[in-house]
Amino acid sequence: MSYEPESSSGPVPAHGSLWMEYAPGPARPALEGSVETEVVVVGGGVAGLCTAWELARAGHPVVLLEADRIASSVTGHTTAKLSALHGLAYADIRAVHGARAARLYAHSQQLAVEHVAEVSEELGIDCDLERVPAYTYTEDPQQAEKFREEAEAAREAGLAASYVTEVPLPFPVAGAVRVEDQAQFHPRKYLLALAADLERLGGRIYERTRVTGLSEGRPCEVTTERGYAAVARDVVVATHYPVFDRALLFTRLEPKRELVVAGPVPAERDPGGAFLTPEGGTRSVRTAPSGEEGRRMLIVTGEKFLPGTAGEGEVGERYARLEGWAAERFPGVRFTHRWATQDNYTPDRVPYVGRLHAGSRHVYVATGFAGWGMSGGVMAGELLAGRIRGREPAWTSLYDPVRLHPLREVPAVLKLQAHVTRHFVGDRMPGAYADSTADIGPGQGAVVRVGGRRLAVHRDASGALHAVSARCTHLGCVVHFNDEECRWECPCHGSRFAVDGKVVQGPAVHPLEQAEITEEEAGPS
Template sequence: MAATAQTAGSLWTQYDPGPEYPALTSDIRMDAAVIGGGMAGICAAWELTRTGRRVALVEADRIAFGVTGHTTAKLSALQGTAYSSIRRTRGAVCAQQYAASQQAAVEHVRRLAEDLGLDCEMELTDAYTYVTDPEHTDGIEEEADAARAAGLDAAYVDDVPLPFPTAAAVRLGGQMQFHPRKFLLGLAAELVRHGGRIYERSRVTDLLEGRPCRLTTSAGHTVRADDVVVATHYPVFDRALLFTRLEPKREVVVAGPLPPGSHFPDGMFLTAEDNTRSLRTAPQDGQGRMLIVTGEKFTPGDRKDVGAAARFAALSRWARERVADFTVTHRWAAQDNFTTDHVPYVGRLHPLSDHCYVATGFGGWGLSGGVMSGRLLAGLITGTPSPWSELYEPARLHPLTEVPALLRLQAKAAKHFVGDRLPGGRADTVDDIGPGAGAVLRGRGEGPQAVHRDASGALHRVSARCTHLGCIVHFNEAETTWECPCHGSRFGVDGDVLQGPAVHPLEPVDADSDADSDVDDHG
């Protein structure tokens, strides 16, 4: 298939962008402020608005467009092999609490969509965690047992309705797939109708805790609020050093129309085999259905990785080999953060915080996690904590199960911080950077530079030091972005922040500076 047949963009973000909300242009005083306009942020703002509080939601770009706009939009309490993992690391009671909170999130979305009349392509269906290798069925049996013990009506099955051979699966009925932007744009409209405020293109760059707390945007305007929720996917204000316990991972997604007359079974399907494979279908404007396939986890910005382009190719090839006549028409990538014990961090921003809260670390399940966290945080703020608040408390640390993973993450970040500053590239000068490619140049002038040559041949130069903690970014040619391998910040070729935890753009550099002496990494 020719590359020109593909659209670089998710199915969800191509939907009508909806009303454009204003930027924050003056100082305001509110009861509560929420930073971040994705699933977690909009749900938190909605739940707080329902209590009668005056709430401002502040988003750096457009609401429901970032991470939430690039998911595969599966809402399920069955999440891979989460229950056997949580039972091993946190115990049976925690697994039960996790199951109850996640299933409650699925049901809450269904009720909201029905009660508010949100047309979001909601479809109830079965969720499957499957394997194709018979040697892996023991893990499936363990997960089915753990999910049932946690209170879910899960079943072990050896008949999986996929168009290719499988060995076994866990099946859970009554789960949901939907159009996340249609849901969130509708919920945002209800939020405003009930008195909430939404500000887009207003990046928050500073948080001063107190009573009230004070947020400051890059334009210098402030929001004073009694309570603040940081729902920026990766916390841009990390007073509890959660970045030491979060691992960013990126996955690629391909989609295309199912051939006329073909049938793909109803259901949401996931396996950890082949570096993760996830499949679901979605309606296509009344013209059949689209197949959506996700997989190929990798660390953003890792220069030793095979690269996003190779990941897209591998996933497309895998899908075409299993679904006859499947053609990829759309491709995009999604990013999420994984905690050291497989349970998100939702609660107080740090142990001494009374009025600042955080939601992060959803591990690929940010839709159910975002709904859950919105309800949990609203309960903490209003003095009615949920039964599972302790489960998600960010300050938790379990030495026997978490410390090895924590040390591994810190060793990995330290390796990038030091090792990526050492020479060892595949080019000699800026002349070796071809159109569409990028490289980090080890110049003597203003430090390492991130240089991209666009299709016209023009060069774009910015500092290669991530503005979060100073790690060196690397180029993702498939998505034309600079990415930090330490904590997952992403930037445009001119340095603009695309994804945090960074809140400041890459520094501009002088185009005439001496930075052509050594090229370390290029797309």
């Protein structure tokens, strides 16, 4: 995955991701020739690094290829809650997949929480790991029964869950699910230490190496944008959103963006847990060490939306709503950090971890963590390493991407594809574009028509114009401008691009085509 520092984009003076302030570690070289190995892992986030490390620890030669810097893209912008309590997931999973599946889900996710604690102790990793209870709560008395049912489903699934009516937040709730023995940590401190140990074990990591092609066979071969090849018996695609479309997972994955704000509070105001409500566009609260005695960093997340669908100024308004909500409940907090994260959601709430498609024998994928990528990524590492080693865990079939549950999945897939079709067709209508570059102010962007061609045009702070093709290089949808983060975003499948067209986030692997434009030629459509 590619990474562009979020703190440098957009007009907001706040720092970006809290986790990205941590030193990136040594730079790894780019792949400068073809290599052969046993397993190639594509993607250096939590799922990719954990998979590669598990394999290397078991004695398997591994090569990991990362498009930018490891642990810096989606993983570098997470909220870093490490929990098996995933909102209101258990009643839903039990209803769709059955009670046994809910137990397997709970067991695999809780094992991931414990695995991070065990590995941290084994390797001596100081990753600010803290054991805390996790809560999913409601402020609406009419919703309390649903949360009581979730607590019962989570307890039946094997978690240390209970229903409570009081939580240690500075405002009242109507009811909540509480699960003991959960955790929170600094994801980059953990993963960069894991990467160092991976290399000590003989694994190789190549950064600034974007993979653009995959040939399945015996052996498999992945190719990079510079034309080099990595040949291996097995390949793991851990690029957050899969960059290869042959599995058609893009028809079953819905990308969602979420905003995060953080700021210091006195340590005595730390509520001492990880809290989430699905209400109001989601609100999540946790704290982290601040590095300053007597203070903690309050981290608040929420305002989910589909990338590429926000209108001008809307993302900034969402940040303001999130900060207003937090300031009302934690008076006096001053936010110093602001960033955004993105994840993919499956129709049945269970990630896709396993075979890339029904015919795959040596290519695997990990995606669809629905905002719970820390426990999900660690779980994926153990599952995929186990499959490659011929030691499949009991929950392998639960996460298999090839599964299909028509009663739940088909309506959701049809709804998702209707959204994609609406943008694919509707965004080509004249009303979706600016009439002229004169309508584009400094720091803004819009799609304009130039000689019958639609261009994504950005005007920088000095007034200069920068133009690229408006067609996403993934499947051709028209990109929209996110003025808060200064990014072009695809509303169909969530690809994101810098104003110069460079890929920031997949599934696209190729940049937007550069274009020339002048004020004179970019007139009304």
